[in-house]
Amino acid sequence: MMMDIYPWWTDEQKAFAEDVHAFVRELMPRDAESRWKREFPWDIFEKIGERGYTGAGVPKEYGGLGLGATGACIAAEAFSRMPGPGRVFIGNMLGGLRQIIEFGSEEQKKRFLPRIARGEMGAIVITEPVAGTDAAAIEMTARREGDVYLLNGKKRYIVSAGVAQRYMVYARTSDNPEDRKRYRHLTAFVVEKGSPGFSVEKINEIIGFENIQNGALDFKDVPVPMDQVLGEEGQGWSIMTAGLNFERTLICAQTAAWMGELLRNAVPYAERRVQFGRPTISFVNNQFKIADMVSRVKISRLLTYYTAYLWDLGWDITLESNVAKVYNCEGAVAASLDAIQVMGGDGLTPFYPVSAIYGVSKVENIAGGTMEACRMVIQRAAMKQMAEDLKMCRRVIHEELGVPVPAATEPEKARSIDEEGLLQILAEDYRANPGLHMSREDIKAYFDVEDKDLDRVLVDLEAKGHVRLVRDKKGIALAKASYEGLGKAFPLDYYKWFPSWIDEGRVF
Template sequence: MHFALTEEQRMIVDTTRAFVEAELYPHEALVERTGHLPMELIREVQAKAMAAGLYAANMPEEVGGAGLDTLSWLLYERELGRANYALHWTCVARPSNILLAGTEAQRQKYLYPCLRGETWDCLAMTEPGAGSDLRGMQATARQDGGDWVLNGTKHFISHADIAGFTIAFMATGEEETPRGKKKKITAFFVDKGTPGFTVRDGYRNVSHRGYSNAILEFDDCRIPQENILGELHKGFDVANEWLGATRLQVAATCLGRAARALGHALSYAADRRQFGQQIGKFQGISFKLADMAMELKAAELLTWEAGWKFDQGSVTDADMAMAKLKATEVLAMVADEAIQIHGGMGLMDELPLERIWRDARVERIWEGTSEIQRHIISRELLRPLGA
């Protein structure tokens, strides 16, 4: 693995960072104050992102994306991650890679409009009674002639309010396994406006203001057979094949926010004077800075290595779990220490630190909790030993 960035990767980093600082930072205060991202602002920034070649950059060239390799994509995600989450995720959208699993007809209807910025997608897996245990989902789909009838509730569904459709994962049967019966899961495209499909306001979240979540209700929602994404009963397969790198995406955006927090801490430690000298010269502060930088570097190396291995075809679930776990926990530590270095000023909203601190909390929960990541890592360690 080469540690030096290529000229193209440096250009991606520089271009994305410049865009974030010029086009996203100025709107953070508005979104944080109101908890709302106006559609007119979304469209304004979206147009600029498209002009800069940053929109849907996660997608391959053959469908109109930037065709970035995984490591380059993660570098791009890190720079976007410096900004308010709602701003970078909505205005510089990266449609879910799972859309690539669709047929050509499904791509025409769902993928390409997302690439053109005409709509957004959302994934519906989590339920009130089934979070990490997706096999425990209660929402069902039953076949009725040539159609499928969906019933059940999903919640914590990100940006479903603006999405034109959802990809809903539903239980479509059961199968016997050595550990007993398990649900068979199938993924379905469900268009907003379909009778029996209702999108309701979700919960007020302390993290990521302006980035909404919703409750999705399916009440005898009838959809045609051609709305199945992938194969019947193979919802987990299509998710595992196309969504594996989302943990690395979370890791990368956390690295961006941690780097921003560390930057503020360094500047303050160099400028702030107490007892006749810069506070960065006090061991209590300088050791904090050293630990923050060291932990951030460790998280970066884990993430970049996993991204590189992803393209080599050698990445493991443990590689991605380690990156996600380390980056999210480092972000929490760096954000907290940055506030401690600033003292009371760190908690004021004149600085982004209190936001970064609040936003950090959700990262250890979504896309697999820290406990789930540790389970994945330990399972991979023990399996070769028959445990």
């Protein structure tokens, strides 16, 4: 078992890790057989269900093991040594888990969570022919008629299409532009296999899906009773995003497992492959690749289990789960290429799993949120969560040296504002940050005034050509003194500065 047992894990989680990894080692021969035969390994999932491993993240009061996100990641990492079944375990057997726990009624929790714990397969159903990364653009409709909603539309790229018993489906319930603007236009539904009008349209051929199914679904007036609506009508976006953060954390455990599996193959291979009279692991270029692979698996697991730990503490993991997914998924592709290079031609064959891992790792750069979508979430979340850390450090001119240095204290605020005083502040900022504008917050550090008074003075200075303003949808955002404004604030000599080694007499 290639894994660190982290000190913050409970004794129960540590014992679970030992147990589930031993169980997976027993299943790996059958997994390999099913991949060569290209058959869905029903028997593997039956054994998983019998052992109750899919209940790792299900609370004990609903028939689960109560091991939290950490336990779910431990299981996901173990089962992902088998790329196909690992994908089903993450995306489908746990499909809808967090959504039901966080948004389901007590009746829904009692109804669905024990089924997940017993190994029932589920599916996450979001992507459509026209809606992928832009999940808010979902076109599938859900129309209320009496005590049911009728679902109409198509979904695609659904893992375990046709074999899952339970489908977590998102559909549009409002065309109101205001609802769309506020992300109140989607609703979440649990659709059961065998529902009238619900069918599999086709099964896709996708790299890495040798022994599991991925397909397109068709919904034609599919009736969904009210007790299978999750949360409230219009709450679908919130439910979806809450589930995605959890799914992305599990995907991180999956990719960490793949990186570990790459090491398990590349290192022993290089120790036994002889070229130029010596094992290829003795070549420094291979040693560097292996060092990078070790670094990636160590970092990826730390990111994964730190994120899971924060989830178990009840923290918002939006930033951490997306950071981990970007690092882990891109790291898995890079590690795959390194492993293939270390193993040479054998790394390209299906007789070793490294080329297969390369294929599935590339899929995870798209599934569960593309790298681009995750980066968008990272940037937006960071701007909110790290706002204090990302504030501009105020810089002032050192009295003796005449160069900009960080300010140790906040300035004393003036209780009124006028053109002369504001222009001098903008000119002083030019000395410290000649290439930057000042933000409203920067300026208000010097003046205890209302926004309307600040705007009035800035607009008056702009009209005179003394400042340049940058506006956004909220109004004036940035300001900078113009050439004329700098001259109005201070004479030219005020701005001059030369290093001590310069002969000022020779500078014009």
